[in-house]
Amino acid sequence: MSEPILRATDLSRTFATPTRSTTALAGVSLAVPARRSLGIVGESGAGKSTLLRLLLGLDRPDSGTVHFRGEELRPRDRALMRRFRREVQVVFQDPRSSLDPRMRVRDIVAEPLRSLRVPGDHRARVAELLAAVGLDPDMAERYPAQFSGGQRQRIAIARALAPRPSVLIADEPVSALDVTVRQQILALLDRLREELGMSLVMVSHDMAVVGRLCEDVLIMRAGRQVEAGPTREVFRDPQEAYTRELLAAVPQLPGA
Amino acid sequence: MSLLEIRDLTVRTADGRPVVDRATWSLDAGGRLGIIGESGSGKSLTALAILGLVPEGMTVTGQVLLDGVDLLTLPARALRRVRGARVAMVFQEPLTALDPLMTIGRQIAGPLRLHRGLRGAAARAAAAELCRLVQLPEVERVLDSYPWQLSGGQRQRAGLALALACEPDVLLADEPTTALDVTVQAEILTLLDDVTRRTGCSLVFISHDLPVVAQLAEDLAVMHDGAVVEHTTVAAALAGAEHPYTRELIAAARAVSHLPEDR
């Protein structure tokens, strides 16, 4: 089996303030192979956001490593980080705060192209990206406040896709959206993943969303991993009590 | 006659735009109504309008009939006797709904003193009883704690205790579990179910999450753009709703909340 694009080994991270220290992560490992989708599920305090930041190289672990295409991630190595960021991109949870309110949409979507010095016609690429996420390219001149939540999330996705990443990390991409819009954004993510051959890592507290989109799942609790494996199997036959508890707690519509 | 009924309830913003548009539904004694809608549908404002708590600048017209008495026509003093005593509310974010500077015991003692005239030891005993009713562990410790010292689930239980302090006839719950983890949500929903049955309190459960509403409510009012587009039972809606928006909502909810493997 070929080397996974992204691999985390035994990550630990503790946050210390003068009054107390919190262990956000304790020895979590995962692998993201090419073209696979992984869902990371956990409730609040599970350490999902911390794990995400470590995977994105936005924070350094206290112990453990993150490997990108076999190379260890070193935030100081600018060339490495540039290569890394071209290939690993992120979509955040809150579409209201993840777009700079003072920038036009075209500058927002083009930012990765500029910062990562991607060659080519940025204008054309932005238009292409907006169309790919189902937005009218003429809207590029507008500001984020002029769009609805779902549309802003599409803009965020367009931005993430700009440098043609091989891994898309999504942090609760639909939690802040209305339910009718949720379905559309999930469908969009699914379709884009197929078309562009990307890997998807989706962090969510919502088992159903993960179940729909992710082939593999990692269940976390209080900074530790509880269970991992192919989603279908884990959901059908959970080994751990906590996993069972999570699955039982998801409210289901009768007659589904 | 139904216990709580709203007729043509309209809430307008300062420049005349209706954010709740002629909403009409009724709730029988002991009944459970779910109000479902997406953001901007006006569902929370409806609850606030019932209690006369809409933000400044907004106007409310229509009727809110509690046992036949129109709350919108009541003078402020009479309305204050209704609030908390007959109609109480539980909010989405317990951290902001509870006063951060008062211990839980003191906060619950507030309505107890106001509506039931309880003081001192009697008030504390009643508050302790309420905490037990909402299944808060270590009741004595909780009574002396501040909101920030409790977990999210505990805070929401405390909020519920506060709402139930005066044995209201109607409990308005505005997205009470939205901010909670899924396992805690399950506990709170069970708690709401249990407590409302035991006290005979009627429930209006407001949410954007259809599967959650479906667990507790019998009747359903679907809101969209300020209007109640459908008022039916949960069972009927799931079997085959009439309004296209309801159908769209149910289809989306099914697609998004369905777990891939039956258990």
Place this chain on the structure above:
Amino acid sequence: MTTELSTVEQEPAAPRPSGQGRAARSLTVGAVLVGLVLVVALVSLVWTPYGLTDGSGPRLGGPSGEHWAGTDRLGRDLLTQLMLGARAAVVVAVSTTLVAGALGVTVGVVAASATRWLDTALHTVVDLLIAFPTLLLAMLIVTVRGASTASVVAAIGIAGSAIIARVTRVNAARVLREDYVTAARAAGTGYWGILVRHVLPNIAPTLLVQLMLLAGSAVLAEASLSYLGLGAPPPDPTWGRMLREAQSTISAAPTSAILPGVGIAAFVLGLNLLGDGIRERRDPELAR
């Protein structure tokens, strides 16, 4: 399936603020007042009724056909002095704002992006500076460098920079915590890029308001310092010194005191109104 573009999530619009009317009024009146002073200052560059040192007029004469504002103790035309005083006030307002802005924003941004101990060190210094009486600072600088416009600008500029630094730090720190900055980092934007493209544009509106208000207090501070004799020495007129000179003769020639006072008041009021107007237009709910 519904077409993706037609999806609408209504975000309920906030009730339209009634502060817009107030904002417009503030802005208009403020702009008029400040504009008047600016015009007078500009005109003084090319023309004044008399020369500054021209003492040909009557001593302490009231307003007359030849001397519209009257004359001072030495027979010099007051209108000329008023106009030149306006120029001095504008120069002070602009230069202190520039100094305070440049210094304050730099310190604020460094503090906001610094490690905790550097941030603490910087904002302790800033807090001390804010608490330090501007007057005392001015006297210290004047003792070292002598009384002049430059000394006044330095003193007020440094004192003002502390306030700007505080406002900058708080706002820059807030912006740095926003998701869109994290997103920018994930998009490969470096520190400078984030500063220039995200932090500065987002703190600019708040900063602008603060700078306007600062300009107003700078003018007042300069007037006070001049009045105390710590400002630009004669013969350059400033409104503050005109007040000082008019003090002893106020009953004989009231206009010599009233007019510079009105000038100061008008300019400061105008700057404050502009600042309030900008703030009200931007955040009508905050202003209420």
